[in-house]
Amino acid sequence: EVQLVESGGAMVQPGGSLRLSCAASGFSFTSYAMSWVRQAPGKGLEWVSAISGSGRSTDYAASVKGRFTISRDNSKSTLYLQMNSLRAEDTAVYYCAKDLFDWYFLFDYWGQGTLVSVSS
Amino acid sequence: EIVLTQSPGTLSLSPGERATLSCRASQTLTTTYLAWYQQKPGQAPRLLIYSASSRATGIPDRFSGSGSGTDFTLTISRLEPEDFAVYYCQQYGSSRLTFGGGTKVEIK
Numbered sequence: 001e002v003q004l005v006e007s008g009g010a011m012v013q014p015g016g017s018l019r020l021s022c023a024a025s026g027f028s029f030t031s032y033a034m035s036w037v038r039q040a041p042g043k044g045l046e047w048v049s050a051i052s053g054s055g056r057s058t059d060y061a062a063s064v065k066g067r068f069t070i071s072r073d074n075s076k077s078t079l080y081l082q083m084n085s086l087r088a089e090d091t092a093v094y095y096c097a098k099d100l101f102d103w104y105f106l107f108d109y110w111g112q113g114t115l116v117s118v119s120s
Numbered sequence: 121e122i123v124l125t126q127s128p129g130t131l132s133l134s135p136g137e138r139a140t141l142s143c144r145a146s147q148t149l150t151t152t153y154l155a156w157y158q159q160k161p162g163q164a165p166r167l168l169i170y171s172a173s174s175r176a177t178g179i180p181d182r183f184s185g186s187g188s189g190t191d192f193t194l195t196i197s198r199l200e201p202e203d204f205a206v207y208y209c210q211q212y213g214s215s216r217l218t219f220g221g222g223t224k225v226e227i228k
Contacts, residue, residue, distance in 0.1 A: 110166070
């Protein structure tokens, strides 16, 4: 059974940093790209960042480029999102999501989400 | 950026009725890389349909997708109580992916 379990969400002040983690199990982690998708309270879905199965390719939404860094540790089947220079508009539930293929940006499994709240 | 516009914003229907949800793209999707997700309150989205009309694993056949070009439709043939939720369309295939704003299917 595929499982994705996010952690690391918290309340942080504007300008602060946070590192999210997503522990994966039940599938061959190295074979699939992974993404972070966020959802602001009461709003729709916004893709944030993706990383290929090997970790060699990454990409970011314009809204987070230069502030967020995605990475993965395939030996631990874990995905990360380092979030720096956080802003109020980054407040959202952050989901990690597994790509149905590698680098298709089509998400067949999602974690339960972790809440990031940016407020002074 | 390809903008996906979903309509209606809210659909009020009774169990057993047919639901028809629309997703219109601002540009032609030449590869029909169009997906539909269901999201219930407090839960993560669930993939229902991909490639416009292919059901994801485990999705009941009352859910069907159709369309091409710029106009796509998700149809729920007979609403079950568990189908009342928000539905999002998504175009994929590159990092220029986008989601629609969602359609809420509520109990009338």
